Amino acid sequence: MxxxxxxxxxxxxxxxxxxxxxxxxxxxxxFSTVYRQQYDFSCGSAALASLLTFHYRDPVSEREVFVDMFDHGDQNKIRRQGFSMLDMKHYLQRRGYRSNGFKVALEQLNVPAITIVNQQGYLHFVIIKGSRPREILVGDPSVGIKAIDRQQFEAMWENRILFLIEDGSHHASSTYHDDQAWEPRVRAPLAAGVDRSSLANSNLLRRGAFDL
Structure with missing residues (x-):
């Protein structure tokens, strides 16, 4: 279960x-706000689906993004190298979004962005979800949400290109640097607990139909 x-x-x-x-x-x-990639070369589709679903209020599964980008892309190249930012841009155009790659300092970033990191010679798409002076919060489709030492991230971040969606940034900015995502442990929310006896009394005193 x-x-x-x-x-x-x-x-x-x-x-x-x-x-x-x-x-x-x-x-x-x-993996609460990032999809786990299902295939060896699907980190791009998982990252893009995660960005839309968890940061732009546009729910879509990794499979839906994968199938669409694969059907419209260079399939032989995708099998060899995986998806590219251009594949993502074309997908977003079909979905009605404007997007592009930018060279922006991390200090200037105020919305979640997709980027490429070099993990021991393997190029991998991740989502930058927040930054602190010594750490970068990353949504990694292969291992989930993690905080990476800033110097280590800078060494992995070779091309320094951030892939950004240019529409709907108001809501996306509210999800950037989410304090809860930085928490290493999940605290028991006892303060928010509901006393069942109080809840029962409340239900008994309420009469007639009501809407939730």
Missing amino acids: SAIAVAMEIGGVAAGGHFTVPVTSFAERK
Whole structure:
């Protein structure tokens, strides 16, 4: 059973109250806002699907992006080298977005962006989700969300090109540098727990039809 579907009940809190707290595993937490790539050469489609779904309120699966870019792209080249930023740009055009590659200093970046890093000779697409003076927060389709030492990231970030969607940046900027994404552990939200006895009373006192 997925840990997302698990709820932990805590009894004996605050003079006998009962609280239900959702439980999420560390592994699931790492992929909470980035899709895990399904194929060896699909980091590009996973990164783009993640960017649209989690930062631009435009839900789309990795498979949908993969199939569309593969069908419209140079399939032999894609099999050898994977997807390119040009494949992404063409896909976004078909979806109604403007996008392009830019050379922008990390200090100036205020929206999530896709970029390429060199991981031991292997070129890999990731999403830059935030930055601090000593760390860069990255959504990596192969391992999930992680914070990378800034100097280490700079060494991996060879071409210094950021692929940005030019539309819908207002909402995307609100998801950049999300403090919760930096948290190494998931804290039990006891303060937000609901006392079941209070909830039951509330339901009993409410009469008639209502809309959620």
